[in-house]
Amino acid sequence: MTSYLLSVALIITGCLAFYKLLLQKETFFRINRLVLMACLLIAFTLPLVPVPQQLSFRRAETTTSTAPLRQQLPVPIATETNQKDKEVVTLPATQKADEPVISPVQVLKWLMIIYWFGVAAFGLNFLIQIIALVFRAYRNPAIIDGKFRIVEVTGDKPPCSFGYNIFINPAQYDWDTYNQILQHEKVHARQKHTVDLIAAELVLVFQWFNPFAWIYRKEIESNLEYLTDNVLICDEAVEPSGYQISLLKVSTPQLPLNITCNYNQSLLKKRIAMMNAKQSNFHTTWKYLFLLPVFVIFASLLNKPVAHTLQQGNTNNITQKATAPAATREPATEGYWFATIKGDNVNIQFREEEDEHNSYNGSTFKLSELSTLPKGTTGTFTLKREAGTMEFTGKFEGNQGMGKYKFVADKSYGADMNKDLSETLSERDLMVFYFIDIKRSYVKMLKQEGYKDLSKDNIIPLAALKIDADYIRSIKESGLKGLDLQEMIPFKSLGIDKKYIQEIRNAGYKDITPDQLIAFKSQGIDGSYITKLDKAKGNNGSTSGSRDPDDLVAYKSLQIDDSYVAELGKAGLTDIPHSDLIALKSVGVTPEFVKSVTALGYKNIKSSELIPLKSLNITPEYIKGFQALGYKQIDLDDLIPMKSLGITPEYVKSFQALGYKDIDPSDLIPVKSQNITPEFIKGFEDAGFKDIRLQEFVSLKAVGVTPEYIRQMKEKGFNYSDVTKYITLKSLD
Incomplete structure (x- = not known):
């Protein structure tokens, strides 16, 4: 149990570090929301998944490394004895029989008691918050606004929301500010942000001892506010500067309950800065791809291996089988x-x-x-x-x-x-x-x-393994004088000798450690591989090649060799940073793929641009489909989000058939993101509105103005000739 809790805490901490380093400043708020919640789910499930021994980074303990060797012996060996051979164990002479002893087991027992006391306390606090909110929601008078309940509160209480309940004191704000608060809280409710906060609060119940879990919860809340702000400022009916002024009026240092979506003064500066920040380039979406290797690394570091294998040179493969009945008896x-x-x-x-x-x-x-x-x-x-x-x-x-x-x-x-x-x-x-x-x-x-x-x-x-004096001395002569016995065993098993160590050092790795040598040898890395790869990278014009042994292991595991680097150079891809080289190979970028893209007119393409192209499966055929419609060369900044949103040449043709001939690729992105279809446009034509610009449909769909809504409003007497007036009308709902 203790090991599991600590593993969960480490994964949450690692995910928080990944988010703050790579994703926090990105404006992909919806994706960030999914990532933050997925990381919490994975943090609690990943430690339960066993990993194959060959993927595990956990070093074998002495008992596990020797057990396979014992299996090769004529009889299975263990440290226990039969009942008749058991010996009486006595206390050492230096220890008094009546001396109180605090064992690690006792310490662990008290720690677990403290832990469960904390779980009970925070769990009770969570239940009290739920009860308090439900009581407040149905005790105070409320206005039913469709599926929303606008609960009127008194006093100097900040507005907040919980589910479809919006708590606000209408006497404190002018009409414009009051209306913007409602729009803000309705976004929280529609997108079910309360679910995220409840999940984060439940995590804190079981991870209350982890300070990074508390920071993680704040990041979830901050991202939800960024997401809500972004939805509103993208609405043409909302004036950004006026909205920011409203935030200043509403923001309060008093903190509402933790499980409510609320206005928090400490977040105000960050929210305004994020609203005015430059929108993230879709080229940066490749960062999200590295979440998978992060979780693989966590699993390899923390999870128990399902088997243990020790190889002796290229001859004996000795495997301990836990299911063999004789393997557990002496x-x-x-x-x-x-x-x-x-x-x-x-x-x-x-x-x-x-x-x-x-x-x-x-x-x-x-x-x-x-x-x-x-x-x-x-x-x-x-x-x-x-x-x-x-x-x-x-x-x-x-x-x-x-x-x-x-x-x-x-x-x-x-x-x-x-x-x-x-x-x-x-x-x-x-x-x-x-x-x-x-x-x-x-x-x-x-x-x-x-x-x-x-x-x-x-x-x-x-x-x-027949590790003799000559072998030990030869390893010492190579400069590895501090090699312990547990490292000596894999050295001999893998065939690491003085000649191999010198070969690796001559190739440029002067300060290589025993663990790195083991990784090199297990991956089949030798001096020839290093020299050829360095030469290929030099010919390729790369000036940022890494001498980190871990990167070299990654190269070899991904089968990145000199021929791959050289062929990329011939295809026009030069000066590749080492991190991009790993990513290129990981997503399957080949020299042929590079040539096929450059042949379409994308000259001087960078490796960082090819990674999202390949990861999103943007093929030459996909690009040619747009070229056939008149798009000679779509900018990569538009092509990548187009593919990620599922925009196809057929999708464009459907709009061209309605008369929208010269659609800019950048306009296609918001159209598709709002799921605007030709049928949606035809509905407005049937309602009497023609020649509407494509960009206007984005605003209409964003606030929920549909042909059906217009028909309903006309029946109520709101018969406008300007469709934009229905946007204003809808925002007042």
Whole structure:
């Protein structure tokens, strides 16, 4: 539970940082609203999703890295013992029996008690707010305005809204200000902004301890205000400067309830600045695409891997299978053996006497290691190593044999290991040492090389991978003197040696770390790849190439190589920033795609422009469709939002058929965003209004003036010849 709560807190913090760094200043308020709410949902669900081991950034613990190695041993190894072998654990001599001890478990227990107390307190506060609003909404007199309830309040209370309830004191404001407050709050209600605030408040109930969750809630509220302001100032009936003056009149330092849409003085400067800010260019929409890799990184960092795999060079692939029943039990030092002789080797499989699942664990020995094998008749033979002696009873028929085994540990060896490792090894632990053939000299060598804190869990994989003194010293000579044992294991597994390290350093990565070397080797990055890529980027004219190892790993994982960079250069795409290069490959931009776009007249196109083109699937065929209608070269600033809104050549043809011949592409965008169709226009023609400019239909649709509305107003006596008067009439509803 604690791990889950902290993971949620980290994801919310990361999403907040992403939003404030990249999205906060963008004027895509609707998209930002969706992003903010989606991030909250993902923050609570993502930690529950397991990820494949190969995608996980979590470093394997000692127990998980050694367990696969143990699986390769003749018997599965664990640290537990059978009931008959359990030992009595006593307190260290330095600890008094009556001395009070505060364990981490107790601390965690008290922290969880404090956490749930906070959840209860904030949850109660949330319920009180809901009850207070409902009580206020139905206690005070209200005016029913369609689906809206305008609740009259008294005193110096700021206006606010909750759902379709708008709370306002009409005596405090003049008519114009009062009307603009109502229009503002109606936008909140129509777009159901209360849902966002309730969701944010519920998040705070469970994330009350996270200061960034409180900031996140403020960002949600701020964006909702920006969105509402933007809807109103885009209305031709609203004069922006007058609207801003109304905000100054209404704004108050008194804060209403948290779950209401309200006027907040602390937001006023930001809102006015945002209203006067330059509208964001649609080229910047590519920023939103990077939310996906952000969540992938969070999942890789925080989520538990579903499996653990350790590879040894290019030969052994050792995988721990959690479902195997024998994998969770220790072997007995006695049981049955089954052997097959192949050439100079003897493969012996071992099975416990009480193993009901008939699972076998095998190991291969040299025939010369064994004493005389009993053939044709029952007999005994032994295999002796430093850790002890394996005694076999049985017989061989031809090249196959079977019988019973018993392992007898060497007591002096066990005493030496207990002393060197500062822990007590069981007879079964010694049996593992026996199979790997760990000698006393091997442990002493590791200590001489500076590894003092040794344990059975790091000795086993080191010996199994045959990490010897020569290998350790060669790594030290390469300059990586602080390499710990947990890093040494993947080094040897991946085949990282002194030559490879020097090769990477000669390629320009002088200060590369062990973790980065592991990432390089696992991705197959070598000196040749780096040199060729640097040369291609230089020929391409790039002056902003990154020497960050993480970027190089990203290049390799995306299969960005020198030929890809060179072909982009031949297609006319030069001087590519490294971040754009990653994005180009991620969205599938090919040299052929670049050529097809430049062939349509888009010369000197930049990489940052190609990314949204490809991500939105703007194809040459799509562009040619508009060229056939007379649009020789639509500006990319218009082409990208046109595609994102679903504007097609057929859509344009439908308006040309109504007489709108020379439609500017920039006019198509608001028309489509308001979902204005030829049928909508024909409805106005049937109502008696012809020759209406296309831009006027945008204003009509924005405030809700439809042909049906005009017919209703005419029946009530509002028979205007100027259609714009119906806009004014509608705004007064």
